[in-house]
Amino acid sequence: MTSDLRNPLKRARNIGSAKSGAGAWMAMQFTSIALAALSVWFVILVLTLLRSDYATVRASIGHPVNATLMASFIILVCWHTELGLRNIYEDYIHTHWLGFWSVILTRLVLLLVAVLSVLSIVRIAIAR
Structure with a gap:
């Protein structure tokens, strides 16, 4: 067994940035x-619309308050998912290129999901 006689600070240098952890x-x-x-709002909305017909559900989602809250919900879910998966990738994927492309692919997929979802909500709200 080889002992490492280097200073712990020397071992820690150049192994990654410690500047963005607080922001994330x-x-x-x-x-x-x-x-x-x-x-809580989403669960209440789904429970109230559980036995409703298509026109009622569409009108409820098309209401400006519900449309705004739904779009906010979708955007925040995608953002939160990206933050969590990026953290997992950084902690458990040790191959640099695989971790990099995993983060990029995750961001692209979640961006596509968010944009399509928000556009769908806007289309429902406008066609009301």
């Missing part, structure tokens, strides 16, 4: 709190 942590906390409140 704050974003995760913000999205968690906002999603907790929006999830």
